[in-house]
Amino acid sequence: MERLTIAVHVPLGFxxxxxxxxxxxxxxxxxxxxxxxxxxxxxGKSALGLMALAVPGGAELEVCASGPDEQEALAALAGLASRSFSA
Structure with a gap:
């Protein structure tokens, strides 16, 4: 299992x-x-679950991944967050 802390740099939050x-x-x-x-x-794959967290802008999330592509998953999600969730 891999863990990573990701900051939400979106003014309106998650x-x-x-x-x-x-x-x-x-x-x-x-x-x-x-x-x-x-x-x-x-x-982490559930939109309703994530929305229920009510994460404000500037907050930090702990993200965990477990499986065959866990490192790639965390790297990709961290990259998305670092781009302020822009595609």
């Missing part, structure tokens, strides 16, 4: 558009992905 982009990317990987914010952990 709202519908960044969550949609995140989920689309996360679903391309075989690994199981989870996201933790304020002691609440959700499936």
């Amino acid at each position: 709202h519908a558009r960044p969550v949609s982009r995140w989920v689309s990317l996360a679903q391309t990987f075989q690994s199981h992905i989870t996201v933790t914010f304020r002691d609440k952990t959700v499936d």
Whole structure:
């Protein structure tokens, strides 16, 4: 299992558009992905779960991936976040 802390550099937080982009990317990987914010952990491939976290801008998420492509998954998701969730 690999872990990574990712900052949400989007002023409005982890709202519908960044969550949609995140989920689309996360679903391309075989690994199981989870996201933790304020002691609440959700499936990193679930838009509803991620939206329920209500992550504000500037917050940090702990992302875990477990599976055959875990390192690639975390690198890709970190890259997306570093681009402020732009495609």
